[in-house]
Amino acid sequence: MEERIIFAGFGGQGVLSMGLIITYAGMFEGKNVSWTPSYGPEMRGGTAFCNVTVSDEEVGSPVITEATSVIVMNRPSLDKYESYVISGGKLFINTSLVDKKAERKDIEVYEIPANDIANELGNLKIANMVMLGAFVEATKVVKMETVIKALPEVFGKGKEHLMSINEKALYRGAELIKSLITTKK
Amino acid sequence: MAKVLMKGNEALAEAAIQAGCRHYFGYPITPQNEVTAYMAKRMPEVGGVFLQAESEVSAINMVYGAGGAGARVMTSTSSPGLSLMQEGISYLAGAQVPCVIVNIMRGGPGLGDIQGAQGDYFQSTKGGGHGDYRLIVLAPSTIQEMADLVQEAFDIADEYRNPVVILGDGMLGQMMEPVDFENIQKRKRDIPEKTWATTGRGNREHRNIINSLYIDPPVLEKYNYQLFEKYAKAEKNEVRYEMINCEDADVILVAYGTIARVAKNVMNIARREGYKVGLIRPISLWPFPKEPFEKTVNTAKAYLTVEMSMGQMVEDVKLAVQFKKPVYFYGRPGGMIPEPSVMLEQIRKIAGGVK
Known part of the structure; x- marks a missing residue:
């Protein structure tokens, strides 16, 4: 098993945190993991991204050019990273902010209105958690309970009051995938 | 912890x-x-x-x-x-x-x-x-x-x-x-006391001078x-290196640091394709490990050095191989990462299609 994942979006959407949560969860499950952030020259409002590998083998290149999954939180990220998905790989699109359809026909595309769902739950900042829940449910790269265990590592000890809403968002994202899969059947 | x-x-x-x-x-x-x-x-x-x-x-x-x-x-x-x-x-x-x-x-x-x-x-x-x-x-x-x-x-x-x-x-x-x-x-070592250090003369006979x-x-x-x-x-x-799958290798990849991780993956992919590929990863760059080359130079067909540069360590590889076998190079400068697909292509070319 090796999942090579690119998380991408605007700075501030929490894409680095999404990647970190999966990295911690992978480590807690005894897998080999690596997390590499974007740190190059980016303009304000440009794309932030991180590369995460979760693997049974030693992690090779920390930089991902052939992704098994790509999560795009905004339109520029879709334009930039759709081509990075391997044939048969998965692409998760935040349709609340992306008005374009994926062009590829050889990949599985998941359309998640993450911001709309986050708004429904009462906090726009948890759109990334909705997306992450959907990603975990669709890929099963780590268990959802491990993801929840990883939250305090990333958000810090003083943020316990936010844990329940983050969990709620994760499960809503996961439910959406379950319903999508049922409809397909 | x-x-x-x-x-x-x-x-x-x-x-x-x-x-x-x-x-x-x-x-x-x-x-x-x-x-x-x-x-x-x-x-x-x-x-x-x-x-x-x-x-x-x-x-x-x-x-x-x-x-x-x-x-x-x-x-x-x-x-x-x-x-x-x-x-x-x-x-x-x-x-x-x-x-x-x-x-x-x-x-x-x-x-x-x-x-x-x-x-x-x-x-x-x-x-x-x-x-x-x-x-x-x-x-x-x-x-x-x-x-x-x-x-x-x-x-x-x-x-x-x-x-x-x-x-x-x-x-x-x-x-x-x-x-x-x-x-x-880490290794167990006898680390001598720093009797030479300039810590003040105290009762010492002489002054320490750096x-x-x-x-x-x-x-x-x-x-x-x-x-x-x-x-x-x-x-x-103080020579350190890692050597993987070199005993039967026709083509030996040579890489250090970050790009050695990529080379290790490429070696595994090439092995699955049936090519006999090994890896030498120098850990001490000075002293440069000559030993793994002496061990393999008679059995390997060629070496492929990969670096995130225009080719610097490759010169030490050539010195260690002493022109007994061809030493090829692939690298990318400017902060770009050498592509696994290009490494594989080079391995196939060097192996001459012979598995």
């Missing part, structure tokens, strides 16, 4: 503190700023000294002073900063002052960019500063190895009374991986010979 997830830069800073480093002098430069930030936070907690110098020239001379007084001292920088430090490094080597110097390389020449690169191999292993001297240069390829080698570096520096360089790149500095600080891998000036040529010549006896000892005892 179980494994912790850390950036390479933070892990190396923590490893230094755990190795007893209590003096850090540096000047900020991307992509190694987390080292400076971590040291600024941690040094006061452990009763150590953190000082942000006004430039790298100043930082390396502070290292000279603290090292001369016998302290475990470190500085860290990235490529352009290391160029500024070269005069001081030559003095440190000349005066036989132990210290650890970290270079988290970025794309060059000049100011270049801030992505990880491997263009400073020549500078670190072949001099950089003036005069006949050697630095012991260690190149980790994982964050765990970074932590291991930093601790080892302080011991080697003290044993040999010589600066030791940790040569990483921006990728290793920025990426996060799990690290286990409780099971650091100096690299030997104005009388025959005296300087003799001093150089002494230094080279020390370097010969390092060449004998």
Whole structure:
């Protein structure tokens, strides 16, 4: 098993945190993991991204050019990273902010209105958690309970009051995938 | 403490503190700023000294002073900063002052960019500063190895009374991986007491003087010979490398640091395709490991060196292979990462389609 994942979006959407949560969860499950952030020259409002590998083998290149999954939180990220998905790989699109359809026909595309769902739950900042829940449910790269265990590592000890809403968002994202899969059947 | 997830830069800073480093002098430069930030936070907690110098020239001379007084001292920088430090490094080597110097390389020449690169191999292993001297240069390829080698570096520096360089790149500095600080891998060593350190005369018969000036040529010549006896000892005892799948290999990949990780993956893919491919990963870049080449030169058909540069270590590979077998090169400069697909294509070409 090796999942090579690119998380991408605007700075501030929490894409680095999404990647970190999966990295911690992978480590807690005894897998080999690596997390590499974007740190190059980016303009304000440009794309932030991180590369995460979760693997049974030693992690090779920390930089991902052939992704098994790509999560795009905004339109520029879709334009930039759709081509990075391997044939048969998965692409998760935040349709609340992306008005374009994926062009590829050889990949599985998941359309998640993450911001709309986050708004429904009462906090726009948890759109990334909705997306992450959907990603975990669709890929099963780590268990959802491990993801929840990883939250305090990333958000810090003083943020316990936010844990329940983050969990709620994760499960809503996961439910959406379950319903999508049922409809397909 | 179980494994912790850390950036390479933070892990190396923590490893230094755990190795007893209590003096850090540096000047900020991307992509190694987390080292400076971590040291600024941690040094006061452990009763150590953190000082942000006004430039790298100043930082390396502070290292000279603290090292001369016998302290475990470190500085860290990235490529352009290391160029500024070269005069001081030559003095440190000349005066036989132990210290650890970290270079988290970025794309060059000049100011270049801030992505990880491997263009400073020549500078670190072949001099950089003036005069006949050697630095012991260690190149980790994982964050765990970074932590291991930093601790080892302080011991080697003290044993040999010589600066030791940790040569990483921006990728290793920025990426996060799990690290286990409780099971650091390091050798048992006899580290001599620092009777030479300038700690005040006290009841000593003589004054200790740290100096690299030997104005009388025959005296300087003799001093150089002494230094080279020390370097010969390092060449004998401090060679490190990893060698995988080389026994039956037709094509042997040679790579260090970040790109060795990619090469290892490529080796595995090529093996699955049926090509007999091995990997030699130098960990000590100086002393350069000649041994794995002597062991394989009669059985391997060719070597393929991969670097994040236009080709620097490849010259040492050629010297080690002594033109007995072809040595090919593939690299990308400027902070770009050599492509696994291109490595595979080259392997297929070199193997001549023969599996």
